[in-house]
Amino acid sequence: MLLNYKQTGTGPDLILMHGLFGSLENLNVIAKALSEHFTVYNVDLRNHGQSFHSSDMNYLHMGNDIKALIDHLNIDKAHVVGHSMGGKVAMQFASMFEECVNKLVVLDIAPVVYPPRHDEIIAGLNKVSEQANVLNRAHADTILSDHIEMPGVRQFLLKSLAKTTTGELAWRFNLPGIADNYAHIVANIDNNQPCLCDTLFIKGNNSDYILPEHREAIVTAFPKSSAKVIHGAGHWLHAEKPAAVNKSILDFLQ
Template sequence: MLLNYKQTGSGPNLILMHGLFGSLENLNVIAKTLSEHFTVYNVDLRNHGQSFHSDDMSYPHMAGDIKALLEHLNIDKAHVVGHSMGGKVAMQFASSFNHHVNKLVVLDIAPVTYPPRHDEIIVGLNKVSAHTNVLNRTQADEILSEHIEIPGVRQFLLKSLAKNAAGALSWRFNLPVIANAYSNIVANITSASPCQCDTLFIKGNNSDYILAEHREAIVKAFPKATAKVIHGVGHWLHAEKPAAVNKSILDFLQ
């Protein structure tokens, strides 16, 4: 099965991948700018957005989805850009299929295993699913607010709440599989050897997803890696300062 994607722009090919609980819509602010210089394929990763659902949720599986999409599109090489979980998919793809990657851009994630940090989010999402009488996003937000304090995080999640075929509100992402496979999502990528592609890691300086202690793991997996720090932003750096993030990506790719 092929991933759902949105194609825009013209020029060299570029694959764009969102993070956990997101969809391709989350990266439209990046896709719009990059499509002025590249043919951008903004994708919904498996179990997210309008892409297929599967019980298999691991980085090798998700990297395989990207390879299948490239084969379907008759693309031999592309730039690869990913945020958060999508950044790990990008790293896994570059590590497994180095010869299909021109340059790699990773937004605020490192090639390491993280401790769980979405437990309360998953509890809140499950509570919304359990309420059969949720009629709108406002009601869903009230339920989520019991577990998720930050309004911006709730609003991000609620973008994936939509009417299903039966006319009821449900999550577009495959919550049961994501919850069951969560240990795979926080796990490190699998890499047999260092990836020699040119790589840029972009960090939000207020984020704790890339830390000084991760430097050794980054250099070991991606010896040609360089880093850029966007000041005044956290993990959602592309939403907080899109112009700075887009400029960093374009300067590196061009």
């Protein structure tokens, strides 16, 4: 099965991938800027957005999903950009199919194992799913607030709450599939040898997803990598500082 995607722009090919619980819509601010210079394929990863649902979800599967998509699109080589979980998918794809990657950009994630940090989010999302007759997003927000304190995080998640064909509100992402595979999502990528493609890691200065102790893992996995720090931004750096993030990506790719 092929991933859902949105194609915009003209020029060299570029694959763009969102993070956990997101969709291609979350990266529209990047896609719009990059589409002035590239043919951008903004994708919904498996179990997200309008892409297929699956009980299997790990980075090997997701890297192969991207390969299937570029084969379908007759793309021999592309720039690859990913945020958070999408950054790990991008790293996995580059590690498996280095010959298909021009340059790699990873937004605020490292090739390491992370401790669980989404337990309360999953609990809140499940609570919404279990609630009969959720009236609207405001109602769902009230339910989520018992588990998720930050309004910005709740608003991000609520973008994936949509009406089904029967008129009920439900999550677009496959919540059971994600929850069952959460250990695979926080795991490291599966790479047996260094990837030698030119790589840029972009970190939000206020984020704890890339830390000094991750440097060795980054350099070992991606020896030809450099780093850029976006000041005044956290993990959702593209939403907080879009101009700075887009300029960093464009400067590197061009």
